[in-house]
Amino acid sequence: MDVSWITAGYLISAALFIFGLKKLGHPRTAPKGNQYGMMGMAVAVITTVAQMQLGDDGIISWTLIIAGILTGSLIGYIMAARVEMTGMPEMVALFNGFGGAASALVALSESWTYIYEGRAPPTGLDLPVIVVAAGLSALVGWMTLTGSLLAMYKLKGGVKIFGKWIKTPTWGPAWLNPIKGILFFSVIGLIYLSINDITNTNYLWAIIAISCILGLVLVLPIGGADMPVVVSLLNSLSGIAAAFTGFIIGNSVLIIAGSLVGASGLILTFIMCKAMNRTLGDVLFKSFGGSQKQDLTRTKVGVDAEEVAMMAEGAQKIIIVPGYGMAVSQCQHQVKEFADLMTSKYETEIKYAIHPVAGRMPGHMNVLLAEANVPYEQLTEMDEINPEFANCDMAIVIGANDTTNPAARGDTGPLAGMPIIDVDKARTVVIIKRSLSVGYAGVDNDLFYEDKTMMLFGDGKAMMADLNTAIKEL
């Protein structure tokens, strides 16, 4: 049988990826979509090994192949099994960086064979195609690696060096934007120059170094709330890197799967931007709030847990609005306990209002609350829950700020036009927060100063625990 028939396996693999991505977009079919993706990957790997074994050279040595697959699978599996649900966003960013690095390393390995290992460099049409593809794969791949690593540490909030906690910086003056452009075009220029001088290693190292720096300066100015968008964009880029790698080795499944991920990742990035009422350009090139934080001129007296418990006594309907503060203090279990207490004591109806960008990743709140066994039906998306605030006795906001700020309804300011959760329509509003400080957008929140708002200052976990004790003692 002709070996080239084996490559039909790549077609099956590509089809499985397409079905997989399609199904991942719907809640009911998502688990199946993930399985399709796994099958597609297994088919691709088996096809590749078969193609090599039956090809002209056969498999020269199994050692690196088997060792690589086993080591990578084991590490990946252990990392995925050990990670806490709250650490999920960082993990996705890290995996993404590895994917980008893998594509870039394949490009480097290919170049290495021409430069040092005496393989005949490509000639004719192959020459520009392979050099350009390898250069672009390196550009996107290394950029994805450094960008994703920085994104991971930004999501973590900092890094521990010799026992000292160092906060990840967010820094992006306007003059950094032209620098990004210069770096990008200098890589393109270097790729063009290297076509005529394929064995010159200076070009190779310069492309790698500049691409790494580009990844860092691209992510450096971007702050917390925009991080998911950037991780999604980097995910799209790692797909594109894989597609370019496909051009180097002339492999169809790499091209198809890579560009599928690149395109669908980009669409997902746009969907996420839209949920925040931001454009991709704003996310990448305009630092969000941050630099010009509003000074606080007003104060508000805080309340204690007993007062909140008294207000909550006998409530018929309470809507809980979780935000990043819940993720930080890990208080989802206390929140669930509160809900159970209220339901068993007063038959209170409890619902959770989920803002599309609450937390550090879309779906962050869903995952945390699901971990605490909150029933799925109680989690309600923003558009659905907003009309219900008018007849709710109490809204409890846990560590959320910008997503509840009525200033977003106006026409001016950094928040203008962002969809918000209408907590201010509730009869009483309880806000659990460390201080009155501004949120990520740097805008003061009028909601805090309203008469019906009770500020419960403190750590989310401690305050929820106090509240639960107070309710038990009522």
Next chain:
Amino acid sequence: MTPEILIGSITLFVLAIFLGFELITKVPSMLHTPLMSGANAISGISVVGALFGANVAFDGGNTAISGILAFVAIVLAMINVVGGFAVTNRMLKMIAGKKRRA
């Protein structure tokens, strides 16, 4: 690579990009992270390229550098693939799984 093969590859590339744009339309926000992580696992497909590169004679420390680079690429790509699918699976069990049981 003949011009026919090159133009064929470019055709695949462009069509797959169009398909990717059409594939994702409305996604509920709670699925954004699992979708991203699942797509991310698929981008580990570069393992295929790494496998070809790692098919060199193994000779301990004297193994061709290109083979070592490809080996590292296999490890990183497999972490991406296995870790990515496993993490997605865990997230989906929490989000989508709850709905079915209820």
